[in-house]
Amino acid sequence: MKSSVVVFPGSNCDRDIAVTLEKLQFKNTMVWHKETKLPKSDLIVIPGGFSYGDYLRSGAIAAKSNILNEVIKAGNDGSLIIGICNGFQILIECGLLQGALLRNFGLKFISKDIFIKIQSNKNKFFNKYKKDEVVKLNIAHNEGNFFTDKKHLKELEDNNLIPIKYCDEKGNITNASNPNGSLNNIAGIFNKNKNILGMMPHPERMSDKICSDDSGLPLFLSLMN
Amino acid sequence: MKITKEQIQSHGLKLDEYKKIKNFLGREANLLELGIFSAMWNEHCSYKSSKIHLKKLPTKNKIVIQGPGENAGVIDIGDDDAIIFKIESHNHPSFIEPYQGAATGVGGILRDVFTMGARPIALMNSIHFGSPDNKKTQNLLNGVVSGIGGYGNSVGIPTVGGETKFNSTYNENILVNAMAIGHAKKNKIFYSKAKGINKPVVYVGSKTGRDGIHGATMASAEFDENSEEKKPTVQVGDPFTEKLLLEACLELMKKNSIISIQDMGAAGLTSSSIEMASKGKLGIELDLDKVPCREKNMTPYEMMLSESQERMLIILDDKKENEAKKIFDKWDLDFVVIGKTTDTNKLVLNFNNKKVADIPITALADEAPQYDRKWKKFKVKKNDFKIKELKKIKTDKALFKILSSPDHSNKSWITDQFDQVVMCDTIQKSGGDAAVVRVHKKEKAISISVDSSANYCVADPRTGGKQIICENWRNLISVGSKPLAVTNCLNFGNPEKPEVMGEFVECIEGMKEACEFLDYPVVSGNVSFYNETNSKSIFPTPVIGGVGIFDNLNRIIDMKTKKTGNIIIVVGKTFGHLTRSSFLKEIYSINDGPPPEINLTNEKNNGLSVLNLIKNNLVLSCHDVSSGGILVALAEMSIASMLGLKITKPKKFSDFNEYFFAEDQGRYLLEIEKNNLEKIEKMLKKDNTFYEVVAEVQNDIFEIDKTLSIKTEELYKCNNQWFNKFNAVN
Amino acid sequence: MKFSVTVTLKKDVLDPQGKVVSQTLKNMGMTNLIQIRQGKFFEIDLDEKNPSKAQDQVKEMCEKLLSNQIIEDFKIKQKE
Amino acid sequence: MKFSVTVTLKKDVLDPQGKVVSQTLKNMGMTNLIQIRQGKFFEIDLDEKNPSKAQDQVKEMCEKLLSNQIIEDFKIKQKE
Numbered sequence A: 001m002k003s004s005v006v007v008f009p010g011s012n013c014d015r016d017i018a019v020t021l022e023k024l025q026f027k028n029t030m031v032w033h034k035e036t037k038l039p040k041s042d043l044i045v046i047p048g049g050f051s052y053g054d055y056l057r058s059g060a061i062a063a064k065s066n067i068l069n070e071v072i073k074a075g076n077d078g079s080l081i082i083g084i085c086n087g088f089q090i091l092i093e094c095g096l097l098q099g100a101l102l103r104n105f106g107l108k109f110i111s112k113d114i115f116i117k118i119q120s121n122k123n124k125f126f127n128k129y130k131k132d133e134v135v136k137l138n139i140a141h142n143e144g145n146f147f148t149d150k151k152h153l154k155e156l157e158d159n160n161l162i163p164i165k166y167c168d169e170k171g172n173i174t175n176a177s178n179p180n181g182s183l184n185n186i187a188g189i190f191n192k193n194k195n196i197l198g199m200m201p202h203p204e205r206m207s208d209k210i211c212s213d214d215s216g217l218p219l220f221l222s223l224m225n
Numbered sequence B: 001m002k003i004t005k006e007q008i009q010s011h012g013l014k015l016d017e018y019k020k021i022k023n024f025l026g027r028e029a030n031l032l033e034l035g036i037f038s039a040m041w042n043e044h045c046s047y048k049s050s051k052i053h054l055k056k057l058p059t060k061n062k063i064v065i066q067g068p069g070e071n072a073g074v075i076d077i078g079d080d081d082a083i084i085f086k087i088e089s090h091n092h093p094s095f096i097e098p099y100q101g102a103a104t105g106v107g108g109i110l111r112d113v114f115t116m117g118a119r120p121i122a123l124m125n126s127i128h129f130g131s132p133d134n135k136k137t138q139n140l141l142n143g144v145v146s147g148i149g150g151y152g153n154s155v156g157i158p159t160v161g162g163e164t165k166f167n168s169t170y171n172e173n174i175l176v177n178a179m180a181i182g183h184a185k186k187n188k189i190f191y192s193k194a195k196g197i198n199k200p201v202v203y204v205g206s207k208t209g210r211d212g213i214h215g216a217t218m219a220s221a222e223f224d225e226n227s228e229e230k231k232p233t234v235q236v237g238d239p240f241t242e243k244l245l246l247e248a249c250l251e252l253m254k255k256n257s258i259i260s261i262q263d264m265g266a267a268g269l270t271s272s273s274i275e276m277a278s279k280g281k282l283g284i285e286l287d288l289d290k291v292p293c294r295e296k297n298m299t300p301y302e303m304m305l306s307e308s309q310e311r312m313l314i315i316l317d318d319k320k321e322n323e324a325k326k327i328f329d330k331w332d333l334d335f336v337v338i339g340k341t342t343d344t345n346k347l348v349l350n351f352n353n354k355k356v357a358d359i360p361i362t363a364l365a366d367e368a369p370q371y372d373r374k375w376k377k378f379k380v381k382k383n384d385f386k387i388k389e390l391k392k393i394k395t396d397k398a399l400f401k402i403l404s405s406p407d408h409s410n411k412s413w414i415t416d417q418f419d420q421v422v423m424c425d426t427i428q429k430s431g432g433d434a435a436v437v438r439v440h441k442k443e444k445a446i447s448i449s450v451d452s453s454a455n456y457c458v459a460d461p462r463t464g465g466k467q468i469i470c471e472n473w474r475n476l477i478s479v480g481s482k483p484l485a486v487t488n489c490l491n492f493g494n495p496e497k498p499e500v501m502g503e504f505v506e507c508i509e510g511m512k513e514a515c516e517f518l519d520y521p522v523v524s525g526n527v528s529f530y531n532e533t534n535s536k537s538i539f540p541t542p543v544i545g546g547v548g549i550f551d552n553l554n555r556i557i558d559m560k561t562k563k564t565g566n567i568i569i570v571v572g573k574t575f576g577h578l579t580r581s582s583f584l585k586e587i588y589s590i591n592d593g594p595p596p597e598i599n600l601t602n603e604k605n606n607g608l609s610v611l612n613l614i615k616n617n618l619v620l621s622c623h624d625v626s627s628g629g630i631l632v633a634l635a636e637m638s639i640a641s642m643l644g645l646k647i648t649k650p651k652k653f654s655d656f657n658e659y660f661f662a663e664d665q666g667r668y669l670l671e672i673e674k675n676n677l678e679k680i681e682k683m684l685k686k687d688n689t690f691y692e693v694v695a696e697v698q699n700d701i702f703e704i705d706k707t708l709s710i711k712t713e714e715l716y717k718c719n720n721q722w723f724n725k726f727n728a729v730n
Numbered sequence C, D: 001m002k003f004s005v006t007v008t009l010k011k012d013v014l015d016p017q018g019k020v021v022s023q024t025l026k027n028m029g030m031t032n033l034i035q036i037r038q039g040k041f042f043e044i045d046l047d048e049k050n051p052s053k054a055q056d057q058v059k060e061m062c063e064k065l066l067s068n069q070i071i072e073d074f075k076i077k078q079k080e
């Protein structure tokens, strides 16, 4: 499998995701934002970090970069794209995904291990997880408070476009287990065709037993399936 | 134009110091030159009050590659790897503007580390606030914590640990010390010493604005009531630019084009250019018209003294400009040749086709004033209290009170605001005795701990100085690592007062003694004097940042108890030392008498014995006993795992509290398997190390027979509520 | 030519910052506060003499970058 | 009573956000942009009929919470 990781000034999880992909034998290329062509790849990753310092709105400025035109094209042609954290924010700002990511409801940066519950596994990204499986991942963001209008929310719900929701250790989806105030505990969403995934939690931070856990690896293994 | 007395004083210089300046110049100085001297000769840059004492610290052994004197210390961790680290204070700016003050503190220390060629791999901090009752404290705490996170998170360096303390001594003068740790290849370390004549001097990074003009002077002046109005000295940090600067510098460092490199820290362009020239015994000539400026009509004075952040000065080798410029263009950073090295040994500044300053470099650096200030020997107060005379308190009540106090409360309200795992090499985050970070893609890791105990230092600076080195060493042992070296940040009051100077001198002598005994050299550091308000000094607060090593990843341990049925032993003797303890402070508000003594022989022996047990895979979890004593340490182990403990009553103590809350030094709690006890006993006997069994791991209940019985959940709650309550919008 | 632009969240979009700020002020004793909403403010200086051209350009900036029209509204005001 | 408040960085204070936004707009082709500075904007609704009392109260909010006077200035405007 070939992958491309797009790097913006201020990205800081680009190396982390590359390490994970390489560990799983992806042939990975780092793509600098000024490039005008994406290498041919089976997976495009928009990594986490603070592209352009997250100034103005998180992801807003990266969404205007050269390479994003290529990413949008690829997305519309059905390529698999995953945006993690700041990557999710960029995918929303460039219109590949809908909705908005507002400031966390407590107005504080939150970094901690949280739990998500797999809502559906019949898709390219989560097929190596069981439905309703509770998975530990790490979050680290200021603006992860997902918001959208009623119409879009209904569309997301009716079409299984919400693959993951925040929950507690036992899998209960509650207010107390919602770290940032996201609508209905939404932790990640798909586009209509389910080839583009945006998620706030970092699967690449759970790919190594020595540092944390390897509960993020099935996501990447799913993509290889 | 003649320099006036007022001008001299407003630059923080003494009149006789100005006399010296005139001698060096052979004439009157102009205002720009006066500004440059004042920046270089102030306490912050010249270490004029501290230098002769700092020299006493041991700074060398076979793993030290670079000791004090460069931007940061460098140690050898085997193979071709080096670790580069330093701690620095940003106290005064953080009191005035907590968010930006703390943020730029983190930015500054990161630059100190990547200037030397290291990729920063971890950040730590030590923050001290006034009493929680003080109405400023909440705002300062919030601002400082979000500032530290705001900067480190954005640059993408994990903040893996630190310490947070509260004491009314810091009401009007908080402490914000930040430490950065980086990794470099041993043969790719960069220094600030200039070499060669006519080499281009290049300015890179952000543009220069009117930020913090005289910031360095501010850091060396006492606070008074009006200081909250001294506004323009605050700088705004730009972590985004820092990240670009970091990547651009590391990219350039892969090529062979840098002769020397120096970040622009305190006193900006002035200190960086002079430091490079002075170390290389060369001159430097700058063309100030070329300095990239943010504002219109900036004067040479403003350019030279600006403390705008995220800037560096580089001396390049011949013909390397194009290749270097390409890299900085890629990262959208300014890159301008602003001068050259010369053989004149002078700092020469040109502006508008005129020479505007001309100063011998030695006058600014080596010949800067040094003082052997008067100091008064400290008299330790005798311990006249008797535990029997105090009103009895039940052990469980006392435990609850200590565990829920601000100093002992769980700090996750703070650490959840820090990205602790970006870079994916964090093995242990904050919450344990030391942070553990893997060396990227290698089978080895380093441990880091930051510690202070002002409460002991104020009672006896010499013992306190020794103690804090030992405590730091102990913390690194407790995770299973071998302690290697330290950096220190010495936060003290006004050195012109003999009592304060005495505290400083004796603290250093105590530290020296401990460092020498433990072979634990000091490789970098920082001194922050004048931490006082309206003539009231803060407690002497030396902060120690230590680094240790694991040569494989299999023997890293934490303080979480692992399995019911295992037993816990305490290594090191308990004598019942209670003065200056958290027990007396939190329960009785008693704060006098001497701190616990340090027996260096036992300290070292106990530590090495523990490390040996860990290396032999005989220890399942470990926690050092520090403030709060054995019972608090045991409770912390329980809270970490949510397993209970059945604790044995001490035999020799008639008052249990005296045993359970004593703060005798050099002790560790070790969880071991029962059937290894005999073997362990033999090993400890052979080392002459004292131990006794204190507890057995069980489910749910934390208990001492007939004395106390608490659900671990209760312990957890009591330990976790303070910060939320304090910060709940109230 | 100088302009000032305000960008505010649309009415039905939750404003977490405004909410916390209101709550804090109420706790500080300002009980008569009905609500606060927080937005962004830009001061823009353009080298363009023709007012209508300049106005159009600022509008373009707002649409293309300064605001996210899915959740935000903007208002432009010419200064001087 | 309704007020709007703008909070802006003092003149010589670095504005990292404004810097990046300007640069982006320039890259997008708006080369005649001289500069942009970014600030905050608040819409405040108070249950207070007396204009001068209301004004004082908003001023207090600005001083105590909405702005950081060490690096920022604020401006209050009454609406309606």
Ligand SMILES: Nc1ncnc2c1ncn2[C@@H]1O[C@H](COP(=O)(O)OP(=O)(O)O)[C@@H](O)[C@H]1O
Pocket (backbone or CB within 6 Å): B044, B045, B054, B057, B067, B068, B069, B070, B071, B072, B073, B086, B088, B112, B265, B266, B488, B489, B490, B522, B523, B524, B525, B526, B527
């Ligand atoms: N307390 C100390 N112990 C040992 N070395 C110190 C101490 N304080 C300062 N130093 C050393 O003195 C040098 C100058 O320090 P400093 O001015 O803080 O550096 P910088 O210019 O990078 O801010 C550094 O090499 C530092 O490591």
Ligand SMILES: [Mg+2]
Pocket (backbone or CB within 6 Å): B071, B112, B263, B265
């Ligand atoms: Mg430095």
